[in-house]
Amino acid sequence: MSDRLDEYRRRRDARRTPEPIPAPRRSPERRSEAERRSEAERQSEPGRQSTKDPRFVVQQHHARSLHWDVRLERDGVLVSFAVPRGLPREPARNALARPTEDHPLEYLDFAGEIPAGEYGGGLMTIFDRGTYEADKWRDDEIGVTFHGERTKGRYVFFRIDDREWRVRRMDPAEPGWEPMPEAVRPMLATRAAGLPLDDRDWGYEMDWGGRRVLAYISGGRVRLTDGAGADVTSWYPEIRALGAALAPAEAVLDGEIVTFDGPRPDPGLLARRTAPKDPAAARRAADRTPAHLMLYDLLWLEGHSTVELVRYAERRELLESLSLAGPNWQTPPFFSGGGEFARETARAQGLPGIVAKRLDSPYLPGRASRLWMRIPPP
16 A cells, blocks of 8 residues: 655655654554554544645745745645745736645644755745635646635646646735736936935935846746846846845835945946856856845835835835845935935945935836936035
8 A cells, every 4th residue: 555655755864854754654454553543533633624624834945946835735645836936916827836745744834944955955934824625626637715824815726738737826816916017117317416405305325326227026036127128137146046035025126236346336347247148157247246236116015016106215114124135135225314414425435426316206117307316426
């Protein structure tokens, strides 16, 4: 009699991984009376889920590549799928879902660090868990309705060939949900000779003199476009880890690419970062002249546009709440009021100036506006 967890055990070494590895089950006729009694007691434990409300867990898995593992309790095991970009939140797209080996029920509560070099090595955390209802369960299609804290609604997993599956959300998106925009043109600042008179109504940022980019972050992946809308993701491999750092959140961010010579930005070094001929060339350029993404605005977050209805001061507050700080990206501070101090700071750092933005400014894609002003140092 085969054990559905044989493949799971074969891939893991109990001496090396903290994952639960239950002992193989013996056939009913070979179990002792104590084993049969213990199993009966487990089945009658208070709070044990009935067959009408099986459990699920979604785990965020920072393995060789970030993905989400969706596991469904079924016939004494967890039927498992690896979903590289996470469960879709709107019905407009299908997401890749790869079946993996069945997992033991103990995995419903597992979170921890699987050692490097082991199967699935990397950090695993619990994204959500709850119960689900299955309205269809076939070899080529599974229909479920999730009842979790963050994962709700009906989804269908369906096979498209011998190895590949997809998952699709069947319910409408949550009320108020807006899809992530495919492309946004950056708002532009006009030039000004001096500071605005109503100083306390303005916020001030450093003018980094870098290369303007927009970052679209979804499913733990990053897509970068330049100010003209061209895709420059391949230019900056050192920025890709931002997607995993922000996951599971999804956002569209505005900022600029900067290269540093010591503590100061160096436009000459930035000029060396041009379109690479292949991924290996891009990695060599990143090693020689690392780029840094300075983030200063938030245009879309978790299904909600922040472009026209959310003021600059509120967008900055939301941006800073994401705590985006990493080896090649950061959210530099801004000054609410205090334009003279901001200008002096820019001069001391050898920067080309500051950018003044009205605190009540909307984001106007593709437009230059006096609501934003680029001001030289004193």
